[in-house]
Amino acid sequence: MRLLADIVLLVGAAFTLLGALGLLRMPDVYNRIQAGTKAVTLGALSLILGIGLLYPQWWSKLLVIALLILVTNPLGSSTIARALLIAGVKPWTKTPTTAGKERES
């Protein structure tokens, strides 16, 4: 059980690290939100699962935390992205001729 918990915790930490790396590498704010949201959501869930394996008596509180993260994380990201779009931040495109078609219309 201890080994399994350690592996799950390590996976969570790895996904969170990848999320941080995504924040650094992505070209614009929308892509950063994408990398950040997904990696941190799964990373946090993974960490919570790991803690649940180490301390089974905490499962009910951990479940509440996990549900709150699942509901609020994507919501917050969408809200930030919406505010950016309304503020007029244009998404980055690699080659404006092929990918920019939909947003100009």
Add this chain to the structure above:
Amino acid sequence: MKTPANEATDGTLAHGVFLFLLLFTLWLLLTGSIDPAELIAGAMVALAVTLISRPHLNIFTGLRLTPGAILPFLSYLGLFLVELIRANLDMARRVLTPSLPLQPALVEVKTELQSPLGRLILANSITLTPGTLTVDVLEDRLVIHWVEVPPGLTIEDATRSITSKFERHLKGFVK
């Protein structure tokens, strides 16, 4: 459960009961005890919160509160978890590839879900699935930022590949 029942219809009563049970379950999870005093306190708090939030109960309007809704809900949860893991592997692959394979653009998709709650759940699901981020919801259309848009994409294609797989399950428990 509701004392001033003259204005409450069947729908809001059922939704009130639903909210009460939800809050009470939350209380049980947080306290983690079945001591009678705790249970009574929890029931009172849940009832108070339910009564206070009566004007906002219409958020649950789209919810189907029938036993037949349980199976679609569970299959939706399963699909959601699989998609969440796929989304992370996909993002990890992109971040770790030195050339950073991205072809992002905003696309619009249509949804068949009518209720605000259904659209909220759909928008949240899209944000947590591979390569997509919900940016805005305009009536029955969702504006989505997609990291890798295939060339020559139409709104029908985007709808098919982004929303349809969730809608199939979501329709079972929300309108």
